[in-house]
Amino acid sequence: MTTKKIIFQLHKILGLATGIVVFVVAITGCCWAFREEIEATYDDYKYVTPQDAPLLTPTEAKHYASVVFPDNSIHGTIFKKKTDAIEVIFYDAEPEFYQSVFLNPYNGEVIQVDNHLTGFFAFILKGHMRLWLPKEIGEQVVAASILIFILIIISGFILWIPKKRKNLKQRIKFDWKKTTRWKRKNFDLHTVVGFYICSFALIIAFTGSVISYNWLKYVVYIAADGDKVPAFIIPENESEALSDNGTVPMDYLIVKLQKEEPNAVSYELHYPETEDESIYVEVSNSEGLYYDADYRFFDQHTLKEIETPAIYGKYKDAKFADKILRMNYDIHIGAIGGIVGKIIAFLISLITATLPVTGILLWYGRNYKKRTSA
Secondary structure, three states, X not given: OOHHHHHHHHHHHHHHHXXXXXXXXXXXXXXXXXXXXXXXXXXXXXXXXXXXXOOOOHHHHHHHHHOOOOOOOEXXXXXXXXXXXXXXXXXXXXXXXXXXXXXXXXXXXXXXXXXXXXXXXXXXXXXXXXXXXXXXXHHHHHHHHHHHHHHHHHHHHHHHOOOOHHHHHHHHOOOOOOOOOHHHHHHHXXXXXXXHHHHHHHHHHHHHHHHHOHHHHHHHHHHOOOOOEOOOOOOEOOOOOOOOOOOOHHHHXXXXXXXXXXXXXXXXXXXOOOOOEOEEEEEEOOOOOOOOOEEEEEOXXXXXXXXOOEOXXXXXXXXXXXXXXXXXXXXXXXXXXXXHHHHHHHXXXXXXXXXXXXXXXXXXXXXXXXXXXX
């Protein structure tokens, strides 16, 4: 067999093996692209009438929200402007629990409780990440299939390259006539469309694989000459516990940050899980983006700021390699390019979903023809 025939067999076998997974992941990714914009059309409960009164402190917000779910763990509390409700996020891995309690920022009244594990987008996310299978199985199947899909894209491009330059035009446009049969049209839909989206699909698939595999994250970071730890590390306090004088230093932290960074979109405070752990606050600087957030850590006794050895610190201190990993998710969903980027991600995901369909039809047509001619 020639090299190209070997590549063709590899392309065919891998495509048939992962076709359904790629189709589901692409369609669900397509549906996820505009989640924030769609949810924004029915989130009026997140806003309140501003008052000339102090906002709840982190300790008070934790107290009011814990009444709703006393047996669950608080992941963090999000503070925004005086017109926004305070969101207290509860999360437990086993058994899986993920809900938010929205509080009136002035009196602690519970406005609404959102279950992030139910509803349309929760259904879409479960399909995208694990095919609606048990987490331990589904995530592995999806991760492996998308890694294989990268090989399919590369092998498909090699197969697309024509032997003669004069045949190039046939590979880059649809030259259909009234007499063109559906098999030829299907072949063109698979090859021509595949050619035009392969680079974008490769980016989406690769960034998805970086999310799935820590080892790949390390490879990318080292290849980009990174010199920090490509993980999330919460440093320990640098001081001993002070005598209890009735004040909680953490309750002054949000006010402090609002004065330092008044243009920030939100401040997500995470309560220390132990006496030795520092407080960390994720300061979001852009609506709908994650890569340029500032991750700031504070001694829970003195509020002295502590530096982390990891890539997740202040964005202004991030180097090239750090930025590559921090941008990975925003690139994956297209948010890095604003609304235009999301439209591109939507279209690429939608078109990518057609490739397994046209590919299976090509395989079926060839096999069916052989059987009927025999």
